[in-house]
Amino acid sequence: xxxxxxxxxxxxxxxxxxxxxxxxxxxxxxxxxxxxxxxxxxxxxxxxxxxxxxxxxxxxxxxxxxxxxxxxxxxxxxxxxxxxxxxxxxxxxxxxxxxxxxxxxxxxxxxxxxxxxxxxxxxxxxxxxxxxxxxxxxxxxxxxxxxxxxxxxxxxxxxxxxxxxxxxxxxxxxxxxxxxxxxxxxxxxxxxxxxxxxxxxxxxxxxxxxxxxxxxxxxxxxxxxxxxxxxxxxxx
Amino acid sequence: xxxxxxxxxxxxxxxxxxxxxxxxxxxxxxxxxxxxxxxxxxxxxxxxxxxxxxxxxxxxxxxxxxxxxxxxxxxxxxxxxxxxxxxxxxxxxxxxxxxxxxxxxxxxxxxxxxxxxxxxxx
Numbered sequence: 001x002x003x004x005x006x007x008x009x010x011x012x013x014x015x016x017x018x019x020x021x022x023x024x025x026x027x028x029x030x031x032x033x034x035x036x037x038x039x040x041x042x043x044x045x046x047x048x049x050x051x052x053x054x055x056x057x058x059x060x061x062x063x064x065x066x067x068x069x070x071x072x073x074x075x076x077x078x079x080x081x082x083x084x085x086x087x088x089x090x091x092x093x094x095x096x097x098x099x100x101x102x103x104x105x106x107x108x109x110x111x112x113x114x115x116x117x118x119x120x121x122x123x124x125x126x127x128x129x130x131x132x133x134x135x136x137x138x139x140x141x142x143x144x145x146x147x148x149x150x151x152x153x154x155x156x157x158x159x160x161x162x163x164x165x166x167x168x169x170x171x172x173x174x175x176x177x178x179x180x181x182x183x184x185x186x187x188x189x190x191x192x193x194x195x196x197x198x199x200x201x202x203x204x205x206x207x208x209x210x211x212x213x214x215x216x217x218x219x220x221x222x223x224x225x226x227x228x229x230x231x232x233x234x235x236x
Numbered sequence: 237x238x239x240x241x242x243x244x245x246x247x248x249x250x251x252x253x254x255x256x257x258x259x260x261x262x263x264x265x266x267x268x269x270x271x272x273x274x275x276x277x278x279x280x281x282x283x284x285x286x287x288x289x290x291x292x293x294x295x296x297x298x299x300x301x302x303x304x305x306x307x308x309x310x311x312x313x314x315x316x317x318x319x320x321x322x323x324x325x326x327x328x329x330x331x332x333x334x335x336x337x338x339x340x341x342x343x344x345x346x347x348x349x350x351x352x353x354x355x356x357x358x
Contacts, residue, residue, distance in 0.1 A: 168282075
């Protein structure tokens with residue numbers, strides 16, 4: 001379980017996250033939404049152990065998250081992360097050498113499922129195929145938590161569909177948790193159990209998707225829009 | 237991705253409607269095996285927890301049964317499927333009557349019109 005208690009983060013004097021308290025259980029698909037600059041990437045990096053909070057604590061399984069404890073947590077950045085001269089096969093070998101939990105058989109299975117050839121050179125792949133490879137190396141790790149920064153952004157519908165299917169197919173919904181930041185809430189909603197909403201570097205909501213539809217009678221996107229409207233009419 | 241869902245109803249509920257619809261239409265036959273939870277989740281583009289809930293509720297409604305180690309199957313009990321059809325009919329009629337009343341028509345007026353035009357869908 002990942003637990004954040006009153007976590008705040010600043011970059012220099014600029015506030016990136018303020019007073020976040022949040023428990024993310026195992027076995028869920030969780031969407032992280034909010035405007036640009038609301039702190040989504042910072043939150044993911046804090047959970048991955050790539051950043052440390054200025055105040056508050058970030059715990060995994062009761063222990064403080066550091067770069068080394070984060071072996072159970074697989075983080076996928078928004079940017080391209082590859083050595084362009086590698087083939088997909090070589091990239092998998094590199095990951096195997098870096099991460100004890102990397103399972104090359106699973107990674108190859110994912111690549112096959114997504115129709116990516118192992119012998120292609122990364123630099124020769126289309127943007128869509130690089131997106132597919134990124135998902136394959138990330139889910140190729142046998143982690144408890146997968147933290148995905150914008151896994152769908154800038155990709156065409158076919159690639160987005162493949163990545164969604166890969167997420168369903170290659171994560172164990174009883175045990176593993178996926179947390180993904182996204183701007184495509186409408187499209188991603190059916191994949192999600194829960195949604196965390198950030199606004200102005202604070203968390204303004206954490207709700208189950210079924211609850212949103214049941215209680216408010218609207219989909220997650222309209223619910224989010226109304227949350228943002230309420231916030232501004234209160235003179236925020 | 238996958239199926240398009242309506243905005244005002246939980247996704248698991250829409251998937252239950254979809255599967256019961258397939259059973260009533262006969263696209264899914266009594267005794268037929270359903271896709272596995274994960275296969276159906278991938279096809280529908282929903283997460284596996286949602287699909288798990290759908291299968292659990294269908295089983296509680298006694299429309300499907302789980303055979304250990306084999307998966308989920310549509311019930312072979314025709315009486316249960318007949319009951320499901322009746323419930324669906326009632327639901328349809330209920331929402332029809334609601335919209336008819338909203339527009340100020342009377343039910344007898346509508347019944348007369350239905351009888352006159354028959355069931356032609358054009």
